[in-house]
Amino acid sequence: MILEIAQIDVKVGSEPAFEAGITQAAEIFRAAKGCRSFTVRRSIEKPQRYRLLITWDTLEAHTKDFTGSQAWKDYRALVSDTFESPPQVEHTELVLEAF
Numbered sequence: 001m002i003l004e005i006a007q008i009d010v011k012v013g014s015e016p017a018f019e020a021g022i023t024q025a026a027e028i029f030r031a032a033k034g035c036r037s038f039t040v041r042r043s044i045e046k047p048q049r050y051r052l053l054i055t056w057d058t059l060e061a062h063t064k065d066f067t068g069s070q071a072w073k074d075y076r077a078l079v080s081d082t083f084e085s086p087p088q089v090e091h092t093e094l095v096l097e098a099f
Helices: 015-031 059-066 070-082
Strands: 002-009 035-042 049-056 088-092
Touching: 002 059, 015 035, 015 049, 015 070, 035 059, 049 059
Parallel strands: none
Antiparallel strands: 002 049, 002 088, 035 049
């Protein structure tokens, strides 16, 4: 499995609009082929910064199947007007998990 980490900085004052939009977008991700989980975290130190943590079956499930699809366009339509700058996205693979 692949973990996508998307860092999104939103415009000051647009946090409620982003949170409302991303809440709606959860349904889009829930239906996306190869998407296993979707979590949104907000920074305490920088309240305009959010991180989307999305688990995909494969890298291609995100980069080929989802990105650019109508579902992706629908997601972006819900939140992109709140972005301060383009999201920073990286994909990670698990090396170690300790409890």
